[in-house]
Amino acid sequence: MPITPANGQTAGTTAVNPPDGTAEPILLELVDEDGTTIGTEEKLAAHQPPGLLHRAFSVFLFDDRGRLLLQRRALGKYHSPGVWSNTCCGHPYPGETPFAAAARRTAEELGVAPALLGEAGTVRYNHPDPESGLVEQEYNHLFVGLVQAAPEPDPEEVGEIAFVTAQELAERHRQAPFSAWFMTVLDAARPAVRELTGPAAGW
Structure with missing residues (x-):
């Protein structure tokens, strides 16, 4: 599929079901x-080797004890199924701000609204996924915040959660498989994580 020049439009970028039963592609x-x-x-085309650099976001939410909310990605996901990763990650729709996308996807995947969600910088990386062969060429916007309600994960998105x-x-991390990008985004977000959780939490 050819690259579409940016034009500031947001129409047609969400997954919808038109009358003919086909689904519009999700654009990054x-x-x-x-x-x-x-x-x-x-x-999917953006993730085919060698990958196209695209905008993404990663969210790290902590409870009032300074524990990080992890999710294990659902087994049905085509990219990195069944591995542990940060609270939520994904891609803004074209024209959608990373902050709005982070809040939206956290609610969609985990059924919670982040509290005190703040920007934690950006990180650029290139991570091939050894299992699927897909490539993450991402310019990732990082967000750190609190979770104050019990998560209600969508089983089509999340297989399991844990506060750690x-x-x-x-x-x-020594014992279980994690997403290829997890340590990269966590390390980039650590200054903001430490500011949020305090030195006693050990992040």
Whole structure:
């Protein structure tokens, strides 16, 4: 599929079901190395090797004890199924702000509204997924916040959740498969995480 020049329009970028029963493709926002929008591309096509650099977001939510909410991605997902990852991650629709996308997807996947959600910088990475062969070429916007309600995960998106301390995360990371991008986004978000949770939490 050819790249569509950026034009500031948001119509036709969500997955909908038109009368003929077909689904419109989900489009991602392509960016340059400075994070400036340069066009759009269909989601799966953007992840085919070698990958097209696109805008993404990652969310890290903590409870009042400073524990990080992890999710294990549902087994039915075509990209990185069944692995543990951060609270929520995804892609803004073209024209949607990363902040709005982060709040939207957290609600859709986990059934909670983040509290005190704040920006935690950006990170650019290139991570091939060894299982699927897809490539994450992402300019990722990071967000850190609190969760104050009990999550109600969508089973089509999330297979399992867990609240973990920094020490518990280190042990889980040694024993269980995690997404290829997890440590990259966590390390980039750590300054904001430490500011939110305080030194006693050990992040």
